[in-house]
Each structure stands twice: as structure tokens, then as C-alpha cells.
Amino acid sequence: MWKKVRILILLVILLIVAVNAYRDQNQNWSKPIFVQLHPINADGSNITAQYIQQLSHQDLAGVEQYLKLQASKYTSTPVHFYFKLGRELLEAPPKVPEQANVISIMLWSLKFRYYAWKHQRSLDLTPTVTLYLNFYDPAKFNVLKHSTALEKGRIGSVNLFASKKNSERNKVVLVHELLHAFGASDKYDLSSGQPIYPIGYADPNQLPLFPQAKAELMAGHIPTSHNESKMPESVDETLISDLTATEIGWKP
Incomplete structure (x- = not known):
């Protein structure tokens, strides 16, 4: 009898996991x-x-409208994003291992999901995506390590500068990681950081090709030559390409 009950409970848990995985993807x-x-x-x-302490919803101004506008290029269904600035957390999420391999990434993923579960509260309601914003003083950190997000679990760890001067660039990084949580892939070369042609170019058919006017959001940089690029100053200097729109489900 108890064996059947345990099997039933296990099947229910597996069903919940499967439903959540399907929903996430x-x-x-x-x-x-x-x-x-x-x-x-x-x-x-x-x-x-x-x-x-002085962060407010105003620091996210323009992001919701940007996503709504980008989505409207690919789908007739109105897409609405709502950002909520939650409580400050005292514990940072686990960092991605520097010497990454399959096992270490799997362990990190499990730790990250446990971290998210541990810090969830009833007042958080049920967000579609949860992003943990790791802020650093730009006077002490010139360069930040790569941020990351998981599609399965819809969580992300985003490294940002604690500076009003960098707030617009912070939005670019935030939205980039947000789309990772919906299945978008990076479109830059992992070794050089340069946008990949043609998928990482906002306008791969532009003549002359350089300099590009905007960045493809998931490439993260505006190509200025075959080997050089610059970071966009704001989300207004980026766009979401057909491929990225397809990956996240805006475009069939």
C-alpha cells in the first residue's frame, strides 16, 4: 500500500516538473x-x-516600452512586461564556475535553483522571471564578469554597475539576460566577444557594412569593423533580430 502511495507521489512530482519545464520553454x-x-x-x-537604497522603478524607465515595441515588429499579440523592484537580498547567488565543464555547470545550476527557492517569499507572488541584480562600485570594478540566466527555472544573475552614469548600459545587460530566460542565444563569439556575422549584426545587409548603427541585443555590441565593436549606450541603440524573436517565440 505505502509503496503504491510513494510511487504516486513520485509520479505527481515528475508531472509537476514536466509541466513547469514545458511552461518555461x-x-x-x-x-x-x-x-x-x-x-x-x-x-x-x-x-x-x-x-x-535610492533605486526605484524610474531606473527601469523605457525598458517595458522597448520590449513592447520590439515585440510588435513580430507579433500582432500585444506583449506586456511589468518589472517589479523587490526587496534587497543579503546573499549573492552562486557564481558561475570559471573552469566550466558539464559537471560543474550542472552543480552550479542546481545550486542556483536552490538559491532561488530559498529566497522566495509569499510577497513575491509568482513572477514569470526572477533576476538577481548584483551591483558593484565602478570605482573598484572596471570590468564585470559575464551575467547569466537559465531558461529552465526562469532565473538570472545579472552583474551591474552601482552608478547612475551606467544606468542606461545596465538596462542593456538586464534585457539581454532577460531574453536568455526565454530561450534566446548569445550571438557573439565567446572567445573574442565580437558579434558573429550575420546573426549578431543588426543590419547584416547594410552597405557599407561598417559601422553598424545599432547592436543586435543578444550580440551585445555594435560592430564598427570586422574586428572591433562598441557597447551600446542604451537599449535605444539595440534591436531584437528575426532569429532572436524566433528563439523566444515572438515569430513562428
């Missing part, structure tokens, strides 16, 4: 997308603490 864009943002003082500095 098949977003219904007709429903509103709620994005929960948790700021984190990743470097423990007073400057970063002060920056987090």
Missing part, C-alpha cells in the same frame, strides 16, 4: 510577463549600498 506571450528584480550589494561597499 513555451511562453504564452498573450499573458502579461512579470519580472521580479532583487538588488544585491555584491561588493559590500557603502557606495553600492547607497545606490541600492
Whole structure:
């Protein structure tokens, strides 16, 4: 009897996991997308603490409209994103292993999901995506390590600068990672960081090809020559390409 009960419980758990996995990989864009943002003082500095204290929804101005506009190019279904700035967390998410291999990435993924589960609260409701914003004082950190996000679980760890001066560029990084959570792939060369032609170019048919006017969002940089590029100053200097729109389900 108890053996059958245990088997039934296991089957229910597996069903829940399967349903959640299907949901994560098949977003219904007709429903509103709620994005929960948790700021984190990743470097423990007073400057970063002060920056987090004055964060508000205004610091995300333009992002929701940008995504709505980009989506409208590919689907007649109105797409609505709603960002909520949640409570500050005192513990940072686990960092991606520097010497990555299959096993270490799997372990990190499990740790990250456990971290997300551990920090979930009833007041967070049920967001579509949860992003953990790791802020660093730009006076101490000139370059930040790559951010990352998981499609299965819809969670992301985003490294940002604790500075008003960098707020517009922060939005570019944030939206880039957000789309990873919906299945978008990177479109830059992992070794050089340069956009891949043609999929990483906003306008691969432009003549002359350089300089490009905008960045493909998932490439992250505006190509200025075959071997050089620059980071966009804001999301207004980026666009979401046909391929990325297809990957996330905006375009059939």
C-alpha cells in the first residue's frame, strides 16, 4: 500500500516538473510577463549600498516600452512586461564556475535553483522571471564578469554597475539576460566577444557594412569593423533580430 502511495507521489512530482519545464520553454506571450528584480550589494561597499537604497522603478524607465515595441515588429499579440523592484537580498547567488565543464555547470545550476527557492517569499507572488541584480562600485570594478540566466527555472544573475552614469548600459545587460530566460542565444563569439556575422549584426545587409548603427541585443555590441565593436549606450541603440524573436517565440 505505502509503496503504491510513494510511487504516486513520485509520479505527481515528475508531472509537476514536466509541466513547469514545458511552461518555461513555451511562453504564452498573450499573458502579461512579470519580472521580479532583487538588488544585491555584491561588493559590500557603502557606495553600492547607497545606490541600492535610492533605486526605484524610474531606473527601469523605457525598458517595458522597448520590449513592447520590439515585440510588435513580430507579433500582432500585444506583449506586456511589468518589472517589479523587490526587496534587497543579503546573499549573492552562486557564481558561475570559471573552469566550466558539464559537471560543474550542472552543480552550479542546481545550486542556483536552490538559491532561488530559498529566497522566495509569499510577497513575491509568482513572477514569470526572477533576476538577481548584483551591483558593484565602478570605482573598484572596471570590468564585470559575464551575467547569466537559465531558461529552465526562469532565473538570472545579472552583474551591474552601482552608478547612475551606467544606468542606461545596465538596462542593456538586464534585457539581454532577460531574453536568455526565454530561450534566446548569445550571438557573439565567446572567445573574442565580437558579434558573429550575420546573426549578431543588426543590419547584416547594410552597405557599407561598417559601422553598424545599432547592436543586435543578444550580440551585445555594435560592430564598427570586422574586428572591433562598441557597447551600446542604451537599449535605444539595440534591436531584437528575426532569429532572436524566433528563439523566444515572438515569430513562428
